[in-house]
Amino acid sequence: MVLAALLAAADVFFATAGDVHPFTTAAAAKTVIGDGAPFNLEIVGAASNIRDKGSPDGQPVASRYHTRSRFLPVGVAPEQGLQVRTILAARSISAAFPQIHEIGGVRPDPLPWHPLGLALDVMIPDPGSAQGIALGDAIVKYVLVNANRFGIQDAIWRGVYYTPTGAQTARYGHFDHVHVTTTGGGYPKGGETYLAD
Template sequence: MLAAPAAMVIAAGADVHREAEPVAAPAPVPPPLPDAPDYKLEVVASGPAAGPADLKVAPGQMASVSNWRVADRAVRQALPVGVASERGLQVKTILVARSVSAVFPEIRQIGGVRADALRWHPDGLAVDVMIPNPSSAEGIALGNQIVAYVIKNAERFGMQDAIWRGVYYTPNGPRGSGNGHFDHVHITTTGGGYPTGSETYFR
């Protein structure tokens, strides 16, 4: 069987000739894209309860992501356990202790739950950040920096108050004096409840 000439198509049963449509030239190949940065992303719940997303759906269904957002893990780093014993601490107090440990590596001791006449330490609502050489210029400066850091992050930490070198601090600044605490920074939080063990604390 012979093929028809490329320039024409002969209709079966008719004596009509027409020219074939020109073949379009192949589209130019775009240049390769530059390598994208290697971002490490995770999907976390939006709103106050953040954690890894569970996007399991039934076969044939699509997952709705309206209540999820993508978090850049390169920016939002998980905090490792710090120098404080976390036994009996509430979640906001753990967040403060881990954050202080990460930001101020010169801190070697943070006290947490202990017996006390007031409920803050026994209930896991407070930590004591022990300052090395607390009466030295360096020690005083370090304590001041920790208080400033906690006040700056007061909302995230659920900060209720801090006490350092006789001064009582609230999220709005200093209030009153004569409160002791010359060798450590006392930090009280609103707690946030006791951990379940599934929490991830972010810097």
Template sequence: MNGVARGSVAVVGVVLLLLLVLLLAVGAEERGCTPSAGPVGANAQTNGARTMPLAPGTFELTSGFGPRWGTQHQGQDFAAAPKTPVYAVADGVVVRAGAASGFGQWVVVDHDIDGEIVSSVYGHMFADDIRVEQGQSVRIGQPIAAVGYNGQTVPAGPDGAHLHLEIWTGGGRFGGGKAIDPMPWLQSGSDSTGAVSSAGAAPSTLLSPRESAVVDAGTAAGVELAPMPTSIGLESGLQVDAIRLARTIVQRFPQVQKIYGQRADDRPDHPSGRAIDIMIPDPSSGDGKALGDQIANFVLTNAVALRIDYLIWRQTFHGINGEFNLMEDRGGATANHMDHVHVTTLGGGYPDGSPIGSVTTNRPGTSTTTTCGPSVGEVDLAPGSVPADLEPWYRRGGTVCPQVSASLLAAQGKQESGYR
């Protein structure tokens, strides 16, 4: 064979080899076998997007950040069923995955957000439920573990199953940082796209930055949101925070067909226009309860953006910092909040700038003025329900703030310390 022939064969061979490599690459890509570009780790800055660690409707906010039982609770607890998937709250790198004192097993992820190292800490998992290892890069919304009840939980066992989430800024958990309240941090960088991540996490329930803008008193509330249809409820008499909440609920939950707002009542929330009652269709059904749970979780998750004071759903009081307690039986489905989610906002003032302190009721046939504030002697505490030496103090405490009754204070004292 001459040199020209050998050269032609060589060229043909190279071309065939390149075609073979190309075909193999295409086939691998179709099978999902080619390496991805790789998640953005803690050594690379991200766009600051964040998401909730559990999917909407799968959790209930319980113990929040702050003083608890004489110590500082460094995170936010998410009560959920065992094995509920836990997702990374942002892009990052796993720096710890294994046993940890008090947590049973934990996962710690470091994130570089706008040049600052931030750590997210996930606690109380079991070893078999941890799906990542130290040094691994993870993406926002990627499943990393499952809810457990390992370590120190109250109560112990499956009934105490929850995710304990901590957020450490200023260098992270192992870089000299400090623990902060996770909820405002999650709020401030929410992923407003609502897209499901490639890892399969559910969309974030957090409001987008535009939606969470605070409306000043004296201005139209929620001007970027359509007014609540009159067929669902009336905005007249409501303060701006309550108007904004009602409009947001109508937009987010089209299943809701009735919302009650300002009205006469023996408590100040509704007469002052700070509260709304979100009625749940078919509340005794499984779908009805699930809808109420979703609305309650959404409101509590976005409590900072929506300026929430507290809510009541299914006879349970929920504060924005995770505290909750079972209320006394008031003798009926509506009185016990079994058919509606009651939400009291901070208020924000009336859209027309009217002074806060007295309002005229909307109830048909009435035009009386109701003064807001605690009523003298309105203590709401059954005699003998608390130790005798504490009863006068609970009664006095129940007259200080219209949102905090004596019975609520007593229930908290019993839950937290057994009146000790």
């Protein structure tokens, strides 16, 4: 009796809930795109007639949009033994100042900064010339502006000792390179990502 009641309820459910209308054929889909060419397409290269209004000489340009990788490539400094903030400073200096071809890092020294990977020596080409002095000044300014990012402790250039809080004359020399000391941040463990500012 219980089984008969359940079967009767199931019959009612399927009879009323099912689709009782016969199948009809669907209307044919309307064509959205015709067989003809939808557009007059022209591929324009960089040497076309398009001129960039912002270009001072009106020369053709390939694109108004440029992408720059945020990842800093390895710079000119040997990174073996450098700490992470020192590596970031070295890579950033290399990227910002392509005229720098030599940056020293870890080396024996009675003071701890170079042996511990906390210091860089940014060698200035033609350091006694007006251009060399200006380049050294620009590098000092760059590291001090980025002091928080690089963990800058100090910089020394042409007898001046610079810190993020000010400068003072010193007897440290450094007339052929800018010495940069960071707070280190620990040694790399692998997989670090060094990003541009």
